[in-house]
Amino acid sequence: MSREQAADGFQEAELQDDPALLVDQAPCGYLSTTPDGRIVKVNVTLCTWLGVEAQNLLGRHLVELLTAGGRIYFETHYAPLLRMQGFVREIALDVLRGNGDRLPVLLNATLVRSPDGNPHLVRVAVFDATERRSYERELVRIRDEQEAELRVRAEQAASATATVSQIIDAATSTLLVATDPAFMVTHFNRGAQQLLGYTAEEALGKPSAWFHDPEEAVRHSEALGVSPELSTLVPALVRHGEPMDWTLTTRSGEPRVMSLSFTEIRNDDRVVGYLCAGEDVSDRLRTEAAQAEALRRELESVARLEEADRMKDEVVSTISHELRTPIASITGYSELLADGDLGELAPEQADAVAKVLRNTARLSYLVDDLLHLDRVRSAEVSLRREPTDMVALVAEAHDSLNQLARGRDLTLKLHVPNSPQLVFGDSLMLERVVFNLGGNAIKFTPDGGSVTLTVSAGPEGCVLTVADTGIGISEEDQPRIRGRFYRSAEAYRLAVPGSGLGLSVVDAIVAAHDGTIDITSALGQGTTVTVVLPVYEGDASTGERSEPV
Amino acid sequence: MDTLARHRVSVAGPEDGQPMVFAHGFGCDQTMWRHVAPAFADRHLVVTFDYIGSGGSDLSAYNSRKYADLWGYAADVLEIVRELDLNDVVFVGHSVSAMIGALAVIEAQERFDKLVMVGPSPRYIDDVDYAGGFSREDIDELLESLESNYLGWSSTMAPMIMGNPERPGLGQELTASFCRMDPAIARRFAMTTFLSDNRQDLPRIGVPTLVLQCTNDVIAPTAVGAYVASAVPDGTLVHLAATGHCPNLSAPEETITAISDFLRRRETA
Numbered sequence: 001m002s003r004e005q006a007a008d009g010f011q012e013a014e015l016q017d018d019p020a021l022l023v024d025q026a027p028c029g030y031l032s033t034t035p036d037g038r039i040v041k042v043n044v045t046l047c048t049w050l051g052v053e054a055q056n057l058l059g060r061h062l063v064e065l066l067t068a069g070g071r072i073y074f075e076t077h078y079a080p081l082l083r084m085q086g087f088v089r090e091i092a093l094d095v096l097r098g099n100g101d102r103l104p105v106l107l108n109a110t111l112v113r114s115p116d117g118n119p120h121l122v123r124v125a126v127f128d129a130t131e132r133r134s135y136e137r138e139l140v141r142i143r144d145e146q147e148a149e150l151r152v153r154a155e156q157a158a159s160a161t162a163t164v165s166q167i168i169d170a171a172t173s174t175l176l177v178a179t180d181p182a183f184m185v186t187h188f189n190r191g192a193q194q195l196l197g198y199t200a201e202e203a204l205g206k207p208s209a210w211f212h213d214p215e216e217a218v219r220h221s222e223a224l225g226v227s228p229e230l231s232t233l234v235p236a237l238v239r240h241g242e243p244m245d246w247t248l249t250t251r252s253g254e255p256r257v258m259s260l261s262f263t264e265i266r267n268d269d270r271v272v273g274y275l276c277a278g279e280d281v282s283d284r285l286r287t288e289a290a291q292a293e294a295l296r297r298e299l300e301s302v303a304r305l306e307e308a309d310r311m312k313d314e315v316v317s318t319i320s321h322e323l324r325t326p327i328a329s330i331t332g333y334s335e336l337l338a339d340g341d342l343g344e345l346a347p348e349q350a351d352a353v354a355k356v357l358r359n360t361a362r363l364s365y366l367v368d369d370l371l372h373l374d375r376v377r378s379a380e381v382s383l384r385r386e387p388t389d390m391v392a393l394v395a396e397a398h399d400s401l402n403q404l405a406r407g408r409d410l411t412l413k414l415h416v417p418n419s420p421q422l423v424f425g426d427s428l429m430l431e432r433v434v435f436n437l438g439g440n441a442i443k444f445t446p447d448g449g450s451v452t453l454t455v456s457a458g459p460e461g462c463v464l465t466v467a468d469t470g471i472g473i474s475e476e477d478q479p480r481i482r483g484r485f486y487r488s489a490e491a492y493r494l495a496v497p498g499s500g501l502g503l504s505v506v507d508a509i510v511a512a513h514d515g516t517i518d519i520t521s522a523l524g525q526g527t528t529v530t531v532v533l534p535v536y537e538g539d540a541s542t543g544e545r546s547e548p549v
Numbered sequence: 550m551d552t553l554a555r556h557r558v559s560v561a562g563p564e565d566g567q568p569m570v571f572a573h574g575f576g577c578d579q580t581m582w583r584h585v586a587p588a589f590a591d592r593h594l595v596v597t598f599d600y601i602g603s604g605g606s607d608l609s610a611y612n613s614r615k616y617a618d619l620w621g622y623a624a625d626v627l628e629i630v631r632e633l634d635l636n637d638v639v640f641v642g643h644s645v646s647a648m649i650g651a652l653a654v655i656e657a658q659e660r661f662d663k664l665v666m667v668g669p670s671p672r673y674i675d676d677v678d679y680a681g682g683f684s685r686e687d688i689d690e691l692l693e694s695l696e697s698n699y700l701g702w703s704s705t706m707a708p709m710i711m712g713n714p715e716r717p718g719l720g721q722e723l724t725a726s727f728c729r730m731d732p733a734i735a736r737r738f739a740m741t742t743f744l745s746d747n748r749q750d751l752p753r754i755g756v757p758t759l760v761l762q763c764t765n766d767v768i769a770p771t772a773v774g775a776y777v778a779s780a781v782p783d784g785t786l787v788h789l790a791a792t793g794h795c796p797n798l799s800a801p802e803e804t805i806t807a808i809s810d811f812l813r814r815r816e817t818a
Binding site for chain 2: 035036037061063067068069070071072073075076077079080081083084091092093094104133136140
């Protein structure tokens with residue numbers, strides 16, 4: 001016999017247990033009852049657990065070992081189940097010990113039938129469930145605690161949600177729509193309801209795409225360079241950050257333009273949905289479109305006016321040219337008459353011819369003004385610019401002006417420096433400037449007054465000043481006097497002759513020479529016109545300008 | 550779901566036979582009557598059903614407010630009776646159903662002919678000059694027992710098991726078991742049953758009533774049976790040799806005989 005065989009033999013011998021002892025001293029309680037529950041047999045283990053002698057248990061009803069509440073459970077669950085199924089498993093009950101303490105147990109029972117099929121005996125196994133029950137109670141306690149805590153948290157969450165909902169709903173002119181990650185609408189605030197016409201009930205649970213044309217998604221996806229599926233488009237819109245205009249369709253089918261911005265709703269690091277906020281910009285866009293249309297019309301009419309202005313200039317220019325020839329002819333023949341080349345004139349005739357000549361000169365001057373204006377305005381290239389000494393130019397003009405003022409009680413003063421003041425300009429044009437300004441001063445200065453021409457070197461350039469003690473220009477007229485054909489109210493009132501062209505010609509010439517012109521005047525106080533022209537810094541003999549260093 | 554499906558109503562016997570409605574008590578379902586009801590199906594239209602929350606009823610129809618007192622259950626009985634258009638009904642109620650039947654009779658007596666109360670109790674808790682057999686603490690112990698026995702069958706577990714699509718067999722296996730009940734509903738049914746006091750309603754039962762009293766019934770003691778029989782105007786008390794609370798299971802023959810005798814005696818009377 002090998003050692004292993006010997007060991008096996010020993011174990012087998014040791015494992016032989018007395019069946020009676022096994023039942024009596026099993027690690028669980030055993031008892032048998034009649035079908036109606038009267039105890040007929042009980043093992044030692046159970047007697048030990050209960051602290052009761054076997055003979056005190058035999059003949060008693062099983063329910064007598066239970067608590068009153070347990071008895072109800074026994075009668076309403078254990079007994080019917082045993083009858084109907086023939087067995088019960090793990091019935092949890094408390095049995096009463098001899099000393100009145102409770103022993104938590106689990107009962108398994110089997111109904112044994114006699115050969116004729118009638119219930120004969122019930123075999124019951126009783127397991128000590130003390131530890132298990134205490135754990136169960138602990139589990140129940142923890143569960144109840146957690147359920148209570150959950151209820152409190154749910155209430156808190158519900159109240160927080162209600163608050164947020166109220167805040168969101170208070171925004172009645174702002175659309176706020178929340179969706180889950182699958183873009184199904186989870187919140188549809190009052191603003192959204194008012195703007196789109198759907199009730200919250202209608203909108204909730206609907207896909208967000210329900211509210212816009214698929215083309216809208218395609219349009220925005222192309223703008224952002226992503227595919228048009230909401231799963232890629234919406235995160236792209238979130239990243240984009242800026243509001244974008246979407247055309248949404250209201251319940252009644254009316255398209256409304258909403259400026260929408262998208263944000264993620266996050267719980268910790270998880271995206272749990274999206275929030276879309278927006279406002280209805282349909283009205284604003286309509287107003288903007290109307291404004292743009294009004295501006296377009298205005299520009300159109302300005303262009304038309306400019307065209308009309310240009311045509312008028314052309315007409316004036318043409319007429320002026322056409323007038324020169326007949327004026328020259330009138331002047332020529334009048335001079336012949338005045339000089340007596342066509343025969344001696346009677347004194348009345350000589351006087352009449354002198355009047356013709358004077359008025360022809362005025363007409364000629366007027367036509368020249370018109371032509372000058374046209375020339376400076378039409379192109380700078382027509383200026384014949386050369387280094388010009390303003391001192392000499394003004395001195396010459398002063399002489400001419402003296403002629404003009406003949407017969408008037410006016411003092412014409414001239415202040416010029418000793419050294420020349422060179423500017424780079426068209427001397428004929430600049431003469432015109434001095435003559436027009438001086439002529440105006442003479443015209444608008446009543447007898448007894450004075451007109452002063454001054455040339456000086458200023459920090460900005462060569463300064464020409466024409467000051468008079470005349471009627472002045474009202475504040476109201478000052479902004480308008482540079483316009484062509486404009487004549488001040490005083491000029492009309494005092495019936496001072498003039499075309500209203502002089503100052504606009506001056507203005508155009510000075511501008512063509514990169515100069516500035518400034519007029520200070522007060523009604524009845526006289527007028528001072530200051531013209532500043534850039535100083536010529538080149539060599540006067542060669543006419544070339546030195547480049548600035 | 551219609552009334553009959555909601556209560557898993559089953560009907561047997563001749564359509565023109567006098568209707569007998571068998572109602573189960575707290576703890577189980579209509580299978581409690583499987584050894585008794587068929588015995589009447591030769592002459593009677595036999596109707597059995599489950600209360601909402603028990604057996605194969607529609608759990609979703611459970612309404613804790615409606616079933617907070619026995620009138621809610623009585624309303625369901627009348628709904629079934631009207632749905633099947635039953636008249637001249639013999640209502641056989643076990644345990645708490647004895648009182649539910651009494652309320653149904655009080656509510657619509659024109660539909661009922663007789664009432665059979667098996668193990669009735671109008672009030673389980675002792676009162677001044679009244680011994681129901683239990684104290685309020687005892688009922689708490691019962692609720693504790695229910696909890697212990699349903700721990701593996703908690704309200705959170707049950708729907709998960711029942712609705713587990715990967716293990717359809719499990720749900721069927723559990724629902725096929727006898728006396729399964731949603732623990733939350735069982736708890737409320739227990740409270741409604743054992744905390745009710747319908748003693749005042751007994752004198753209002755206007756049909757001949759049989760009270761079947763078992764021997765050694767810990768739930769409905771002998772004194773309570775006698776109290777009920779004497780409080781019902783036309784009450785008859787019959788003591789059964791059967792012990793315990795469920796003579797319909799432990800002594801079906803004796804139960805059948807007692808009910809038959811009552812019906813026959815009344816017919817000949």
